Amino acid sequence: MKCLELPIPALPQLVMAGHTVWPPETKHFERRFDLYDVVFVKSGTLYMTEDGVPYEVRSGEVLVLEPGLMHYGHKASGEQTEIFWFHFVHSPRARVVDNRDIPWKTVLQQGTSLDVKPPSHVMILPKHAQTDFKLYESLLERLVELQQLLTLEHSLEIHLLTIQIFSLLQYSVCRQLAPQTRAISEKAIDYLKLTMREPFSAKHMERELHFDYDYISRCFKKYTGMTPAKYVQHLRIEEAKALLHRTDLPLADIGERIGIRDVNYFVRLFKELTGTTPIRYRVSGRGYV
Numbered sequence: 001m002k003c004l005e006l007p008i009p010a011l012p013q014l015v016m017a018g019h020t021v022w023p024p025e026t027k028h029f030e031r032r033f034d035l036y037d038v039v040f041v042k043s044g045t046l047y048m049t050e051d052g053v054p055y056e057v058r059s060g061e062v063l064v065l066e067p068g069l070m071h072y073g074h075k076a077s078g079e080q081t082e083i084f085w086f087h088f089v090h091s092p093r094a095r096v097v098d099n100r101d102i103p104w105k106t107v108l109q110q111g112t113s114l115d116v117k118p119p120s121h122v123m124i125l126p127k128h129a130q131t132d133f134k135l136y137e138s139l140l141e142r143l144v145e146l147q148q149l150l151t152l153e154h155s156l157e158i159h160l161l162t163i164q165i166f167s168l169l170q171y172s173v174c175r176q177l178a179p180q181t182r183a184i185s186e187k188a189i190d191y192l193k194l195t196m197r198e199p200f201s202a203k204h205m206e207r208e209l210h211f212d213y214d215y216i217s218r219c220f221k222k223y224t225g226m227t228p229a230k231y232v233q234h235l236r237i238e239e240a241k242a243l244l245h246r247t248d249l250p251l252a253d254i255g256e257r258i259g260i261r262d263v264n265y266f267v268r269l270f271k272e273l274t275g276t277t278p279i280r281y282r283v284s285g286r287g288y289v
Contacts, residue, residue, distance in 0.1 A: 002127040003102065003173055004064060004094035009118050012036070014162045017086035017147040019140070024080060027073030035087040036094075037065040038125075038165075040140060042133060044081025049074040060133040062169065064125050066094065084140040086162065097124070103225030104174050105185065107234050124170045131172060139165055184209065185223035188216055192228060196235040197259035200228070236260060237273045244282040251278055 006012065015035055028048060039046065039057065046057040050071040057063045065071050067089075102124060139161050146158045191208055202213040205228065209216055220228050236258040243254045255266035270278050 001099040001129060001173065001176060003097050003099050004066070004125045004127060005097045005102075005122050006090055006094045006125065007092060008121050008123050010090075011163060012088040012090040012123075012166065014159055015087040015089055017084075017140075017143045017158075017162075019084050019144045020082070022077055022081045022083070024078060025076045026081070027076040028071070030070065030072035032068065032070045034067045035089055036067055037071075038086050038088070039063045039065065040084045040131070040133065040136060042082040042084065042137070044077055044079045044083075046077065046081055046083060047073055047075035055128055057128065060131055061129065062126065062131050063128045084136075084144065086140075086143060088162065094125075096127075099124075099126075099173050099176055101222070102173070103221070103223060105189070105223050106225035107231075123166060124173050125166065126169060126173050129169075129172065131169070135168055136165060139168075181219045181222055184211060184216060184219045188220050188228060189224075189231070192232055193235060196232050196239070197257070199259070200232050202228075233269060233273065237270055240266070240270060240278065241274070241281065244278055245285040254278070 022044070028046070039048075040062050041057045041059055043059050045059070046055075046063070048055045048057060048063060048065070048071055050065055051069040054074055055063055143158060143161045143165075146154050146161070150158065187209055188205070191205060195204075205216065206213045217227055220226075220231070224231060226234070239258045240254050243249060243257060247254075249257070251266065252263045255261060255263050258266075260266040260269070267278060270276075270281070274281060276284075
């Protein structure tokens with residue numbers, strides 16, 4: 001599935017929302033503008049061409065039109081067609097990705113008390129996809145209701161509604177990952193969480209999960225964006241961060257508890273993954289700097 005990857009923050013900003021019921025033999029006019037246009041078809045069929053690519057958007061489907069690209073109705077609807085739509089702005093421009101290549105369990109930068117700007121993340125929207133429209137209907141109806149009679153009282157709610165819709169759309173894309181890839185990766189995550197304090201062993205992982213390690217690793221990297229060994233490092237450092245904040249244990253003892261017996265290696269790995277030293281991280285978490 002073709003998807004759009006948008007960098008966040010900042011979050012997309014709503015411009016306008018609406019609801020339209022087209023009689024039969026209606027088609028969309030030709031237009032090019034600098035906004036994203038999210039179109040949900042509740043009933044009927046919308047025939048839309050964007051940048052030379054024709055789309056047939058049926059009942060329950062969504063289409064996201066991109067800024068700067070010419071779009072128009074290439075065919076009149078043969079039946080009454082009901083649509084909800086909203087426009088939003090976002091910069092920089094979205095990157096086109098395939099949903100099969102999205103590492104959904106990628107460990108994202110969490111930030112620390114030393115940061116002065118938010119970490120960079122992304123959000124994913126389907127370009128054209130089937131949806132469970134009932135999940136969106138009440139949100140879209142409320143969005144249009146507020147748009148038609150907007151007051152300061154609801155100025156924040158109308159933007160929160162669009163974020164809820166984006167979140168549902170992203171989740172729908174995530175759920176379409178190949179079932180076996182997801183299942184193997186989730187089992188691997190559970191296994192790694194249980195064994196993170198033990199020396200990493202590809203052979204032992206093969207025996208426990210009943211799959212060849214190379215296959216496990218390929219699925220896992222597609223799902224998380226990292227290898228199983230790298231994921232273990234992440235788990236260990238996250239545990240170390242919690243111990244640094246909650247206890248006064250020496251670094252050597254913390255290393256032992258997370259499965260790293262060489263304190264110098266522990267310090268190097270911690271700095272590599274967090275950008276700061278364990279001591280500085282401990283002090284920052286206690287409000288001293």
